[in-house]
Amino acid sequence: MHEYLPRVVDAELDELLDELPAIALEGPRGVGKTETALRRARSVFRLDDAARRAVVEADVTQVLRSERPILLDEWQRVPGTWDVVRRAVDEDSSPGQFLLTGSATPLTPPTHSGAGRIVTVRMRPMSLHERRVENPTVSLGAMLSGSHLEIEGETSVDLATYTHEIVASGFPGLRHLSARALRAQLDGYVRRIVDHDFEELGRPVRRPATLRRWMTAYAAATGTTTTFETIRSAATGGQGNKPAKTTVLPYRDILDRLWIIDPVPAWLPTRSAIARLARPPKHNLADPALAARLLGLGADALLGGESVTFPMQRGRTLLGNLFESLVTLSVRVFARESEARVGHLRTKEGRREVDLIVERSDGRVIGIEVKLGREVGDRDVRHLLWLKEQLGPALLDSMVIHTGPNAFRRPDGVAVVPAALLGP
Numbered sequence: 001m002h003e004y005l006p007r008v009v010d011a012e013l014d015e016l017l018d019e020l021p022a023i024a025l026e027g028p029r030g031v032g033k034t035e036t037a038l039r040r041a042r043s044v045f046r047l048d049d050a051a052r053r054a055v056v057e058a059d060v061t062q063v064l065r066s067e068r069p070i071l072l073d074e075w076q077r078v079p080g081t082w083d084v085v086r087r088a089v090d091e092d093s094s095p096g097q098f099l100l101t102g103s104a105t106p107l108t109p110p111t112h113s114g115a116g117r118i119v120t121v122r123m124r125p126m127s128l129h130e131r132r133v134e135n136p137t138v139s140l141g142a143m144l145s146g147s148h149l150e151i152e153g154e155t156s157v158d159l160a161t162y163t164h165e166i167v168a169s170g171f172p173g174l175r176h177l178s179a180r181a182l183r184a185q186l187d188g189y190v191r192r193i194v195d196h197d198f199e200e201l202g203r204p205v206r207r208p209a210t211l212r213r214w215m216t217a218y219a220a221a222t223g224t225t226t227t228f229e230t231i232r233s234a235a236t237g238g239q240g241n242k243p244a245k246t247t248v249l250p251y252r253d254i255l256d257r258l259w260i261i262d263p264v265p266a267w268l269p270t271r272s273a274i275a276r277l278a279r280p281p282k283h284n285l286a287d288p289a290l291a292a293r294l295l296g297l298g299a300d301a302l303l304g305g306e307s308v309t310f311p312m313q314r315g316r317t318l319l320g321n322l323f324e325s326l327v328t329l330s331v332r333v334f335a336r337e338s339e340a341r342v343g344h345l346r347t348k349e350g351r352r353e354v355d356l357i358v359e360r361s362d363g364r365v366i367g368i369e370v371k372l373g374r375e376v377g378d379r380d381v382r383h384l385l386w387l388k389e390q391l392g393p394a395l396l397d398s399m400v401i402h403t404g405p406n407a408f409r410r411p412d413g414v415a416v417v418p419a420a421l422l423g424p
Contacts, residue, residue: 009123017095020095021097021117031124035172167182187293261285284325340358376400
């Protein structure tokens with residue numbers, strides 16, 4: 001057994017279980033849902049175990065006869081458990097009764113959404129803070145509170161360390177592995193998606209090589225708003241025969257249900273009108289390590305500037321896009337703690353872009369640019385200053401997250417923060 005590394009979501013779960021009867025913890029397989037839930041459960045039903053599953057399927061109501069809190073691990077394997085929990089909560093809404101973990105959304109959903117009875121919590125791979133890379137000095141939650149924080153701190157975390165973290169994975173069960181064992185596990189993770197997970201969701205894959213090529217093309221599009229048609233065209237495997245649209249659409253649907261693709265939605269402001277905003281999502285996999293492994297690139301190759309022959313890169317460095325994906329993962333974990341949403345901004349003509357927009361429930365936001373570099377100049381903040389002109393008081397703060405050593409605030413008010421020093 002390896003040491004349990006505390007997760008940002010722990011505090012949210014404890015707070016919700018103190019007042020709510022049932023929590024569904026969802027996210028990709030291997031993200032740590034079961035270990036996190038086990039620390040709060042007194043009875044456990046592991047429904048990914050065939051023997052245990054058969055017993056529960058014979059009488060699904062038996063799960064109610066156990067000591068609570070009850071954990072239904074991989075509940076989607078027996079979808080009827082969701083409705084059993086919902087009905088139980090209708091009869092008794094006392095807090096802290098049920099935890100459900102799921103690594104996929106079933107194709108045939110439960111008869112009831114669970115709205116008002118079962119609250120869903122999204123769990124993502126580990127942020128840099130959760131990996132104990134550094135002790136953060138800048139709190140995203142404090143910035144979201146409207147406090148114009150003093151920005152300070154210094155770190156020795158450098159580009160090589162960030163690149164290592166890109167390929168090392170935020171899946172907690174893989175953190176202790178050496179390079180070769182890690183590569184083998186990530187290969188096995190992808191292989192299971194192709195060979196097993198699709199079939200378990202009712203979509204067996206007739207051409208596994210085609211699915212893998214599409215996933216590789218999607219990985220190459222990380223951090224971009226490349227069209228799905230371009231991704232489809234790139235998934236030819238050098239044969240010139242791109243997969244049919246009727247083949248690709250189920251790929252996207254199933255990978256979304258498995259929480260493997262995790263695109264950043266376009267931000268559409270609620271408090272201000274910014275003309276001609278584009279709506280495409282920014283492509284992102286659940287863990288940048290999956291993207292790097294699909295592309296066959298390790299830390300040395302990324303640091304050496306090795307690229308890939310996919311049209312969606314258009315001169316952008318793959319390492320820069322994967323670093324942005326790593327930062328996005330951390331920001332999303334921290335934003336959830338503050339009940340905020342994360343999107344991205346891009347105008348239709350592409351003249352203005354802001355990598356990440358973190359939005360509070362009242363519509364006020366923080367603008368974030370991500371830069372693969374140690375120095376931040378005027379050119380790096382121009383879109384953030386434009387955003388301030390557009391939003392006025394609705395912009396709580398803005399920052400550039402970078403790979404340099406120091407955190408500080410520029411004279412124009414933009415915070416400059418090393419990725420390792422940002423925390424919840």
